Structures are given as structure tokens and as C-alpha cells.
Amino acid sequence: MSKPFNVIAGIEQLLDLYWDDPVSFAEDMLGFDPDDWQRHVMIDVAQYPRTSVRSGQGVGKTGLEAALVIWFLCCRPNPKVVCTAPTKQQLHDVLWAEVAKWLENSMVKNLLKWTKTKVYMIGHEQRWFATARTANKPENMQGFHExxxxxxxxxxxxxxxxxxxxxxxxLSGAENKLLMCGNPTRTSGVFYDSHNRDRSRFRTHKVDSRNSKRASKENIQMLIDKYGAESDVVRVRVYGEFPKAEADAFIALELAELAASATVDAVGETLHLGVDVARFGDDETVIAPRIGMKVFTLRCYNKQDTMETAGRVLNIGKEMLSSYPQLQFVEIKVDDSGVGGGVTDRLNEVIREEGLYGWRVIPVNNGSKPTDDEIEHYENRGTEAWAVIRDVLQECFSKHLQGEPVSIELPNDERLITQLTQRKYRMTSKGKLALERKEDMKKRGLDSPDRADAVVLSFVTEKVVHYTSQRPAGW
Incomplete structure (x- = not known):
């Protein structure tokens, strides 16, 4: 390996050797071994003004971006490179960290200085640099001219x-360039248009994770098995294809209606009580009792304080225990965010005071991170919890099509069915599923999905819940 460049001689050599050849620069200067698709993208960035890459996950797009950032800094006089991403985490912890990684062991590390927000040519900090700017305000992208x-x-x-x-x-200059990369999560916007109606203005590439030596084949198969080969999740995260629908119902109407028309036996030793506590004046506090795969008639109340709600939950639990002698345990799953925390505290207090053996309270914070940290298909725990009942309904429907009896019963409650099937989802920029926010539902003129949330809570399992409270005294 040759000695590192000094600044003056290094710049002259790099400009001469690698002006139009980022592939050789990445191999010689960075030790970067590009895949075939990365080579094609690099060549296009060197030769054309606009390049757009849609891909599945794990194919090496961040390494490609980092290599091109360093190449452009070393092979253009007085350049400006602007790196951006939708979130600070994606920009700084992923892309900017990748630039640091490749620069650290490169042949040009003595030419460039890396900082948390800037990489600049030593001795030319004001005009010769790359910078990281989060894509949250248009003005962050303006004012650059070179x-x-x-x-x-x-x-x-x-x-x-x-x-x-x-x-x-x-981007108005002859040597101004744009590279866009990402999972194709939306069927609208500039990135989508670059692969569709504006395709003639871009050099476009599609990278399927199945064809990448870098992507985990085990993870690919897991996604296909879990969601189906033609699901939007697999289309986006594996095939590098845009979803068939940007925002659709998270739970299909036919699934909920089938369950609402069924009758099943209450089988099992555990009573599950899903409790959604009202946050606003017009919203409902809803308690959803479930035994096995049978959800009983919902108990709905308006304008209840936390003490009243806790008392009603306890009374319903005792009533169900009396009616179904096989029951040995009671699991109360409470939406613990906001005012629900008071209900959780009061229930735990009474359970301890009365020594209610076999009862436990499970607080659920829908806005927290999903519990499946290793895979993280969902943006938050609330989406993850809704996915549990959606998967149960989908499996039941598939078996029903094969002639098997319906195995889940929901209350024949019109508001419940509406709430379950009107809530939409979207794909985030990271390829995760995210439920429509309640605020956005209200903007569409819909009720808060209190009844649906209570039923969803009743299906929360130990896999989805982290227990944060100790077992009550008397267990």
C-alpha cells in the first residue's frame, strides 16, 4: 500500500486519475468492492445529473452513498456535497457514520477532516466540504451554490x-448532481415520480434483495413466510417495488364481518380484559372481555374518572369469573398512556389489598417501541398490537376458504366493525408499517377507535407486552 497523499499532490493526482471513474476510486482509495449494480450507479452519477435507486433492504446502498460522497470531495475542485435523510437518526447514525467508516481506513484520510456535521478538505474548510442536513425544512436545502x-x-x-x-x-449548474436512494415506500412524491412519469429525466435502478450477496437470505424468507410473497411489505423491503396501495385499511372489512357473524365457545382458563381509557369528552372508555377466541359484548362508558373505570373493570372480572367456573386467571391489559396510567395504578392497588390471586395488570404503551426489537416490522407497539388481531383474522379467513369453521368470534357491533376496518396504514421511510394516527382519523371525520383498541388490547400477548409491575401480593 502506497503512502498517504499530501494535500497538494494528492488533489492533483486524484483529479487527473478519477474524475469520471468513481468505481476505480472506490476500489483503489477506499478498498470498497462494489457489486455490479453499485458499479452501474457509480458510473451513472459520474456521467449524468440525476440518478435514482429504489431497493430492498440490506443491499449496500449506504456504503455506495458514502463512497460517492468521498469520491466527489476528492475528485472535484471546491465542491459542495449535501447529504440528507428524513430523520436525524438515519442521517447521522447511519449515512454520516458510514462516511466516517470508509474514510478512516482510506488512502485519502489525510486529505479530509471528518466532523459530526461536516467533512472538509484540509486547508479549504469554507468552500470544499460535505455537510449533513436533516430533511425537515426546505431552507435547509437552499443557499448552496457551486x-x-x-x-x-x-x-x-x-x-x-x-x-x-x-x-x-x-441544482442549476452543469456539474450539479443528485443521487436519491431508498426503499420505495410511497406511491407519490418526487422519488416515486423519478421511477415513473419523470423516468426520462433520471438514470433509474431497481435492486432486489434476493439478488444481493449482502442481504440476509434468512430474513428475506422470514418476511415472505410472514407476510406473503405479494404483500406490500415484501414488495417494498425485498423486491424494491413500490407498494400496490399507499394507504389502505389495515384490517379488511371481510375479515371483521366474518368474525362478527360467528359463534364460538369460550374455551380457556384465562379471562382477558382489554381496557381503552377515554382521553377526551366525546370518546368512550371501553372494556372488552375475551375468553379463548370469543370476545364478549363490549362495555362502553362515557365521562368516567379513573376510579370509576377501575371499579367497573374489577366488577366485570368478578362477574365473568362467577359465570365461567373454568376461569383461573384474569389478565387486564390497559392502555397505560395518558389517563390510563391512573387506572393501572388503582387496579394494582386493589388487587394487592384484596389479595386477588391469579389477577394481574398489564400496562401497554402504544407509542413505545415494538417489542420485537430484533426484526422491527412495525413503527410502534400500537401497530404491533393491531397486527396480532389482524393476523388472527387473516388466518381464520384463509382456513374458512378451505372449508374449516370460523374460529374467532367478535361482537356483532357495527361501531366496532367500522373502527376496525376504517383505520389505515402507511409504510414509513424505513419500510415499517405504521397505523394511521387517531388525530388523522378525526380529521377524516371518523370516531376515535376506542372499541377497536379495547378488542386489540384483549389480544395482547406476552410476546407483545413487557411487564413493568410486580406481581400483586398474595400470588
């Missing part, structure tokens, strides 16, 4: 149109 400029947009599907339009408006 003969040689490169914008790198990571997770481009998640970048809002006004920000992308600001970037496009900045």
Missing part, C-alpha cells in the same frame, strides 16, 4: 415534496 455540487438523499421516499423541490431548484 460549480461542482452533489446532493445525496437517503431514504428518499420519506422526504417531503417541498424539500425535494428545494433541492431540485438548487
Amino acid at each position: 460549480d461542482f455540487m452533489l446532493f445525496v438523499v437517503d431514504e428518499a421516499s420519506g422526504v417531503a415534496d417541498p424539500i425535494m423541490e428545494a433541492i431540485l431548484g438548487t
